[in-house]
Amino acid sequence: MAPAVSEAVSLGPPAPADGARVIRLSELLRRPLADRGGESLGRVTDVIVRLRGADYPPVIGLVAKVNRRQVFIPIAQAASFDGAVLKLASAKVDLRHFERRDGEVLLRADVLGHRLIDVHAVRFVRARDLDLAQYGDGWVLRSVDVRRPGRLGSALGRRHAGRTSLDWAVFEPLIGHTLSASARGSAARIGRLKPAQIADLLENASKQEQQEILDHVHADPELEADVFEELAEDRAARLLDARTDGEIAAVLARMRADDAADAIGELPQRRRQPVLDLLPAGQRTKVLTLMGFNPGSAGGLMGVDFIAMPAATSVGQALSAVRAARTLQPEALTSVQVLDESGRLRGVATLVALVQAEPNASLAEVCDTDPVRVGPDTDMVDVAVLMADHNLITVPVVDGGDHPLGVITVDDILEATLPQDWRRREPAPPPSAGHPADVRGSAIPPAAREGRDGTPSEPGP
Template sequence: MSLSQLLRRPLVGRDGASVGRLSDVIVRLRGRDYPLVAGLVARIGNREVFLPIEQVTDFGRERIQLTSEVVDLRPFERREGEVLLRADVLGHRVIDVAHVELVRAHDLGLSPHPEGWIVACLDTGPHRLRLFGRSGAGSGRHWRDWKSCEPLIGHAQSARVRGPFGRVGRLRPADIADLLEDANRTESHEILQTVHADPELEADVFEELEPDSQTRLLKEKSDAEIAEVLTRMRADDAADAINDLPQNRRQPVLDALPAGQRTKVLTLMGFNPSSAGGLMALDILTASAGTTVTEALSLARAARTLQPEALTSIHVVREGNRLIGTVTLVVLLQARPDARLDEVMATEPVRVLPDTDVEDVALLMTDYNLLTVPVVDQQDQILGVITVDDILETVIPEDWRRREPAPHPAYRTDGGASAGPTRVTDLGG
């Protein structure tokens, strides 16, 4: 049955007398399981009352049959964990987790189940909202399995029963960032509430946001809350985020950062953002020339806090942290375990100064097929490293960013890796 065809349908008692009309359907969310219908909201005169689902004997095409004409006339009050399908979901946008997009629920499909009636699917077809059984001209239905979607209902009490992070928490940070950039203020607030339960995920999501969206969402947080997010971000991304904040908020946020992160951020803020110094990451893996291949691989294995993209190479240094060579992890894996780094490293590695323009860095990395490039001072002391993903984010033209995005890989919603769209049979009345 479709919800739009049920709404406003008359409710009749056992004797056939009219009791009222259906105003809404109440369900209880059950985490990854289909929502179970708990009852109905009936409009009787000018009041709305609750009818338990046990009082319904039949959902007919013309009317809804009740076991009795006697109903509790106390005004309806929503209980914790309850969701109203018409008020909370119908006409609102939901997240299609399988395809990572925000779609509008034009209708909802109810199906019988051994436990009772469940919400099985949503109609997200590209048509005008269907209400009370009336369809838009030329409309087409597109039913999606409920389990592939995450409703955005703005109701904290029911959100708690969806699980620690809901289905959204299983998406990649970049995918969640795309959703946030497409969401309105209310929707983005609920998505952020979901990812806030995992601070590391929240920081990764903010790193992936476009600068304008990142600033907009950070400005709605307190100084302490911004600092909490920036503490877990890479120092170069945190520095960019602070630079994009209003002037009067930068210092309070800096003061709220832990000392170590504050020092890194202030260092990076001292460089031009469009230079190698403003783009580099400060956390790098270095080793001395006498380190063996086995020891170097152990260092890489233990460097769990470093950006993975920066771990493609180990930088070989001598006294005063002066760079003398680099060695990639591939070379280390193929070398003799007892070999020293000065036997396998590339001498005179490509490197740049902090004031080098990012366009020049991009050309160097392209010419020499580099995944990372170290940044050094005039004395060859290593200061940081630039990764290819940071370069790409900087040099991709703005109009390229605004074009239609590439399709996302489909996600499975049953805990597996990926899947195509779910097919749901069209529903009758």
């Protein structure tokens, strides 16, 4: 079996403790092929691996051009890659035309020069070369070279200076490659990324890549909704427009009402009402309320899910309400709106104030009785200035009678005031400039030599 991939990742070319050999794909391609007696047969045109979930893909054979046709050479016949000519261990070659089987990946045709996702750095990179490592009697695909040749001054070149290859475990490979989708589905690592990271990938993905990423996140409806919340409104609308009304409504029903309202507002006019009609009643009411405000105003930015409690409520009861509000946006839970007997805003109690107060104290005793508040028509720039001046994480939005309508959180105002193309900009590198852990010294069992059907194979006669 191929060695299992650790969650740790490697820092460069594989250097197994047992001194296993490593050869680059570029060194194999177009290498002359000869029979056991040294007679020329043709040239190597590709290398075939089989995907094994999270394991390193074992090499199962080569594709060679022999007598003007592409033929399959089992890896057992290519016992050694030494020398300028690849000599076969068998005198016989099956001259039937090569046909790809399910789960087989051609490294030159499918991976080399194609885009992969570097899961650690959360970006698309291009495979410039591939490293094959020998373990026991077999070979596995061990690492990928992603450095751009001749561009050492580039950002990626600087990040990978001194290290040409990264462990295969770092990558989500073959994104958008339909022929291997079924073999890769169970081992996909995309679902482990944060929603904002997945949204960044979607912003930079091709149409095929987008579809596969969305297929992965669709398996987790909550993650899917979170991802659409993080997308730019126009991008979210374009991706949703490809779905049925029912499918769109299913996603929007799980999104925050303000994000759902933005997404519906970007849909073609003919699709808005049918989608609204399919939303759950509560979500539909919230979305329609938000769609009545100018998108650039406080009313258009606010979220309508927040905690508001009477001034006589105890601190302990307020904290229990915060603890139970698992469906609310976490940023909206950093404060509790305190109401008087008529439901008007009397004050705001921050979460810090609640945690530091005695449980039996009332909200009236711990709240700020003169909180900053804005009306629904307040311009978003004015909201941003107020929040910056007063160091606020949230600001309540109230009507003319001082009744709370919603809450604007700091992430809402940041997203609204950043440049429109902010998601398409080069992401900042993660805190660790490289890939943190090195698995080169870990114990890796030898890979068994396999035939095309997955069973062990022996060299030919």
